[in-house]
Amino acid sequence: MKRALVLTGGGDCPGLNAVIRAIVKRAAQEKDWEIVGSIQAFNGVLWEPTQIKVLDQQAVRGIHYQGGTIIETTNKGGPFAWPIKDNDGNWSTVDRSDEMLRKLQLLGIDAVINIGGDGSQKISQQLFEKGLNIIGVPKTIDNDLSATDSTFGYQTAVEIATEALDKLVTTAASHNRVFGMEVMGRYAGWIALNAAIAGGADVCLIPEIPYDIEVVKEKLESRFYKDRGFGIMVVSEGARPKKGKMHFEKSSEVGYENLKLGGVVHQVLRELKDAGLKVDMRDVILGHLQRGGIPTAYDRVLAAQFGVKAFEMVLEKEFGKMVSYRHPNIVAVPLKEAIGKPNLVTLDNRIIQTAKGLDISLGADI
Numbered sequence: 001m002k003r004a005l006v007l008t009g010g011g012d013c014p015g016l017n018a019v020i021r022a023i024v025k026r027a028a029q030e031k032d033w034e035i036v037g038s039i040q041a042f043n044g045v046l047w048e049p050t051q052i053k054v055l056d057q058q059a060v061r062g063i064h065y066q067g068g069t070i071i072e073t074t075n076k077g078g079p080f081a082w083p084i085k086d087n088d089g090n091w092s093t094v095d096r097s098d099e100m101l102r103k104l105q106l107l108g109i110d111a112v113i114n115i116g117g118d119g120s121q122k123i124s125q126q127l128f129e130k131g132l133n134i135i136g137v138p139k140t141i142d143n144d145l146s147a148t149d150s151t152f153g154y155q156t157a158v159e160i161a162t163e164a165l166d167k168l169v170t171t172a173a174s175h176n177r178v179f180g181m182e183v184m185g186r187y188a189g190w191i192a193l194n195a196a197i198a199g200g201a202d203v204c205l206i207p208e209i210p211y212d213i214e215v216v217k218e219k220l221e222s223r224f225y226k227d228r229g230f231g232i233m234v235v236s237e238g239a240r241p242k243k244g245k246m247h248f249e250k251s252s253e254v255g256y257e258n259l260k261l262g263g264v265v266h267q268v269l270r271e272l273k274d275a276g277l278k279v280d281m282r283d284v285i286l287g288h289l290q291r292g293g294i295p296t297a298y299d300r301v302l303a304a305q306f307g308v309k310a311f312e313m314v315l316e317k318e319f320g321k322m323v324s325y326r327h328p329n330i331v332a333v334p335l336k337e338a339i340g341k342p343n344l345v346t347l348d349n350r351i352i353q354t355a356k357g358l359d360i361s362l363g364a365d366i
Contacts, residue, residue, distance in 0.1 A: 002110045003034045004314055006055060008069040009041035009078075009116035009123070013139050013153035014295035015303035016069040019115055021060040022307025028057055030315070036109075037071035041120070042079050044071075045103055046096055052107070064300055067293045078123055101132060111314045115139050117151075118339060121322060125335040128320040135313050136322035136335055137306050141291055144188040147338035148324040152303040157184065157290040158194045164286055165199025165232060172230035175280065178220055178272075180233040182265035182285040189345045191290070192236035196360055197351070202231050203361045205268065207238035207246070208345045211363030213271045219361035220272070224279060231279075235268055237261040242364070262287065305330045 006023055008016050020037070027033045035055040038044035044051040053059070053071070063070055077083050079100045081093040104112070111133045114124045117140035124136045138145045141157035161183045168179045185191045189206025196204035203219055205211045216233070223231040238261055240246045247264035265283045272281065295303065306323045309330045313321060321332040345352065347366060355362060 001034050002032055003036055003108050004111045004113060004311070005036055005038055005045075005052070005104070005107075005109045006071070006113045007038040007041045007044070007115065008071055008073045008139070009114065009120040010073065010075045010139065011117070011141075012068050012073050012291050013141055014067050014156040014291070014293060015152035015299040016073075016115060016139065017060075017063040017066045018295060018300045018303035019137055019139075019152070019307040019310070020055065020070065021064050022304040023113060023311050024055050024057060024060045026308045026311040036107075040072045040074040041116070042100060042123075043074055043077070045100055045107070046079065046082065050103065050107070064304070065294055067295065075119070080123065080126060097127065097130060101127075101130060104132070111135065111319070113137060113310050113314065117142070118145060118342065121145075121335055122339050124322070125320075125339060128335060133314075133317070133319045135310055135319060136338060137310050138322060138324070138338065141191065142185050142188050143190040144186065144342045144344065145338060146341050146343035147322065147333045149327050150302065150325050152299045152306065153291070153295065154190065155298045155302075156293070156296045157191050158198070159296055160290050160293065161191055161195035161234075161286060162198040164284070164289075165195060165201060165234070168284065169200065169230075169232060172232060176224070176228055176230055178223075178231040178233065178269075178277075178279055178281045180235055180265045180269055180281065180283045182235045182237055182262070182283065182287075184286070184290050185236045185238060186261060187238050187342060187344065189236045189238075190343075190351075192234045192239075193345060193351050193355060196234040197355055197358060199234070200232065201234045201360060203233040203363060204235075204355060205233070205239040205363045206236045206345060207240065209347075209362050209364050209366065210240050210242040210244075211268075212242050212365070213268075213275050215361060215365060216268070216363050217272055217275045217277050220277060220279070227279070233268070235265045237264060239264050239268070239363075241271070
């Protein structure tokens with residue numbers, strides 16, 4: 001019996017369970033393959049005792065619509081940067097990748113399917129270069145992987161943000177207020193832009209276009225006449241002013257290397273007040289609400305396509321590659337291509353032209 005190990009790394013994302021289910025159901029048709037899952041990404045392999053579980057059809061029954069991941073996830077540490085506490089009480093990291101490869105061999109693992117975003121796929125590439133039979137599946141609500149047209153979880157995040165905007169419009173209109181809503185996306189503005197267009201926002205601030213607070217103020221003021229009116233602004237968590245930096249803090253969590261973004265909408269409203277905008281203003285941060293809950297039908301279908309393709313890549317020994325959606329096909333692309341550069345919003349993108357055509361201010365004269 002051959003064995004494939006499945007793991008989910010990075011932040012949780014709607015559709016993860018649908019991918020796992022698709023892998024298991026496709027593998028079941030081969031009769032000579034067993035699928036096992038590592039708990040909390042590579043942690044399950046590296047922990048003592050090892051924590052892996054068999055993923056058969058009974059284990060994945062009915063999980064396709066569930067949020068989260070039945071094998072859990074983590075965005076801390078990893079085989080190349082395993083956190084350890086030194087004798088002086090400080091934390092450092094060690095490389096346990098060789099040890100992990102030996103453990104995988106002892107466990108009889110013939111292939112690994114790593115479901116994750118940019119950071120996870122960088123680990124996939126490093127492990128492939130060390131000789132591991134590994135395949136990547138792209139996962140991120142940020143839609144910032146350039147080797148695929150879309151990632152599952154992204155459309156669900158946009159839907160959640162749009163539904164929130166729909167609710168804010170009515171309360172903003174009732175109270176003659178400006179509402180600023182902050183969404184996720186890190187360094188990419190895809191969620192913010194699409195939610196702004198779908199939800200009828202007046203202003204959308206994204207990381208790729210540093211904002212001028214005077215331009216934002218002018219747009220919002222135009223939405224009021226004799227103190228009557230309302231304004232809706234969508235702010236991506238990575239947005240920044242023209243003469244400033246992104247709003248972030250360094251994490252104190254052991255093993256967490258990413259900057260902690262979030263809270264920039266508070267800064268924007270303060271800047272608007274200081275610039276002289278004299279209307280009532282409130283802010284909302286959606287945060288992790290965008291990553292949880294039931295995936296949309298679109299994301300379930302895409303996740304299922306990715307899962308089936310990932311296992312077929314195992315059968316065809318297409319290791320060192322990642323599943324990719326290249327409309328209208330599901331294909332395999334080299335991991336190096338997948339992690340080469342992020343998928344960011346460019347000024348010539350049609351979505352930018354659509355926003356401008358709807359008179360949505362992007363916070364700058366472009």
